[in-house]
Amino acid sequence: MHRVAALTAVASCSIFLVAVSxxxxxxxxxxxxxFDGSNALLACLSAHDFNACxxxxxxxxxxxxxxxxxxxLLQHIPDVISIELGGTSHPSRAHLLVVLGVAGVAGSVxxxxxxxARVGQSAWxxxxxxxxxxxxxxxxxxxxxxxxxxTGLLVCxxxxxxxxxxxxxxxxxxxxxxxxxxxxxxxVVAFGVLGLVLARRRTGRPIRxxxxxxxxxxxxxxxxxxxxxxxxxxxxxxxxxLHHDFRTPGISRKLEYAGALLISPSGxxxxxxxxxxxxxxxxxxLPFVRRSGRRIDVRPAVVLxxxxxxxxxxxxxxxxxxxxxxxxxxxxxxxxxxLVLLALVAYGEELGDLVRRLVTPRRNLIAVxxxxxxxxxxxxxxxxxxxxxxxFFQQEQHCDAPWNGSVEGWHSCQHRLLWGDRPVGLYALHxxxxxxxxxxSVAVALGLLGSLVLLRDGLAARSNRLS
Numbered sequence: 001m002h003r004v005a006a007l008t009a010v011a012s013c014s015i016f017l018v019a020v021s022x023x024x025x026x027x028x029x030x031x032x033x034x035f036d037g038s039n040a041l042l043a044c045l046s047a048h049d050f051n052a053c054x055x056x057x058x059x060x061x062x063x064x065x066x067x068x069x070x071x072x073l074l075q076h077i078p079d080v081i082s083i084e085l086g087g088t089s090h091p092s093r094a095h096l097l098v099v100l101g102v103a104g105v106a107g108s109v110x111x112x113x114x115x116x117a118r119v120g121q122s123a124w125x126x127x128x129x130x131x132x133x134x135x136x137x138x139x140x141x142x143x144x145x146x147x148x149x150x151t152g153l154l155v156c157x158x159x160x161x162x163x164x165x166x167x168x169x170x171x172x173x174x175x176x177x178x179x180x181x182x183x184x185x186x187x188v189v190a191f192g193v194l195g196l197v198l199a200r201r202r203t204g205r206p207i208r209x210x211x212x213x214x215x216x217x218x219x220x221x222x223x224x225x226x227x228x229x230x231x232x233x234x235x236x237x238x239x240x241x242l243h244h245d246f247r248t249p250g251i252s253r254k255l256e257y258a259g260a261l262l263i264s265p266s267g268x269x270x271x272x273x274x275x276x277x278x279x280x281x282x283x284x285x286l287p288f289v290r291r292s293g294r295r296i297d298v299r300p301a302v303v304l305x306x307x308x309x310x311x312x313x314x315x316x317x318x319x320x321x322x323x324x325x326x327x328x329x330x331x332x333x334x335x336x337x338x339l340v341l342l343a344l345v346a347y348g349e350e351l352g353d354l355v356r357r358l359v360t361p362r363r364n365l366i367a368v369x370x371x372x373x374x375x376x377x378x379x380x381x382x383x384x385x386x387x388x389x390x391x392f393f394q395q396e397q398h399c400d401a402p403w404n405g406s407v408e409g410w411h412s413c414q415h416r417l418l419w420g421d422r423p424v425g426l427y428a429l430h431x432x433x434x435x436x437x438x439x440x441s442v443a444v445a446l447g448l449l450g451s452l453v454l455l456r457d458g459l460a461a462r463s464n465r466l467s
Contacts, residue, residue, distance in 0.1 A: 101148035127455045266392065
């Protein structure tokens with residue numbers, strides 16, 4: 001495939017996916033509850049009820065202690081803005097969330113291209129595109145769930161830090177990343193500080209002002225989240241989330257879920273997003289085993305490994321670590337792409353040497369492309385038949401939430417879904433039979449092959465320049 005053909009394939013695939021995602025929005029996840037929660041929040045504010053508005057202290061059938069709900073600012077801020085601007089209907093509010101989700105994914109690709117060009121790793125922008133295209137993000141981009149927008153905000157934080165943008169922009173990026181979840185704060189600090197340290201290593205310029213402004217942005221987000229909690233729970237803490245039924249009991253069950261988050265056939269990140277997972281894993285290991293003439297700084301790898309482990313252990317402690325009932329590892333998705341970008345900034349040269357040797361032989365390139373396409377096809381199917389995966393959950397007829405049944409009953413049911421029942425990806429394949437599924441499969445195949453060829457050629461050209 002010539003360069004012009006590869007560029008055309010990537011561009012056509014990108015335009016097609018953006019157009020399709022915007023044209024066929026899907027209301028997914030907890031979005032209807034978020035809409036009701038935003039309405040309840042505005043009603044409480046209008047009534048000047050600023051403390052524990054509607055709070056009952058007990059979980060209802062849906063696991064809520066207040067009509068406002070327990071969702072983060074990320075989901076309420078755009079919804080409330082939409083309402084205040086006159087977009088009060090559910091379809092208009094849902095459309096805004098989809099537009100923001102598409103912008104989050106597309107913006108991540110654009111920002112990564114800018115960052116990687118600035119740090120001298122422009123060839124890796126095609127690898128970044130390949131990683132995004134082979135991920136479940138292409139499924140969720142057309143849905144109203146918050147994970148795609150959260151991905152964009154976290155990648156934006158990394159980009160702003162690595163580019164050493166003006167300090168006020170760092171504050172804004174830190175604020176945006178921190179409103180994604182109340183559990184995001186330590187990861188926002190880790191991503192932002194590592195990005196700034198890598199920037200200082202490249203430019204030699206001080207980062208103290210950036211750290212101060214970034215801390216201020218994070219502080220504002222924490223204060224706003226705390227005030228929201230006071231309105232809905234009468235406490236600065238998210239009392240709903242802290243209920244014991246929302247936590248995974250026992251060390252053995254937490255360890256099981258940690259393993260499932262990695263390799264379960266129905267939710268493991270290495271199953272659903274192999275390209276991104278392998279790259280981050282390689283970045284964590286390579287500095288410790290690579291023997292080369294130049295010194296490799298292992299500190300970024302330590303931060304990447306600690307952040308990855310923190311995400312896994314944190315989600316394993318949650319009663320439903322995948323965000324079910326949804327397709328695949330929904331709750332893991334926002335965290336991987338910023339880790340990928342940090343890994344490429346820190347170790348792009350070392351990773352590039354490894355990947356260049358892998359994909360230079362044509363048969364290897366074809367094998368990588370084929371594996372990537374096979375693993376991506378379930379995401380394409382789910383994109384066109386997002387209700388098909390409901391059959392996966394219907395395998396267990398009495399899977400009641402802990403507060404509606406029993407804690408042990410819920411986790412036993414989830415154990416069977418994770419390891420014993422027919423994998424969710426097989427249900428998603430039904431969407432490939434649709435006309436849209438066929439067209440999207442072709443577009444994705446062209447995009448994967450084109451980006452892989454451009455990555456190979458770019459890495460080879462860089463190697464030739466340096467030799």
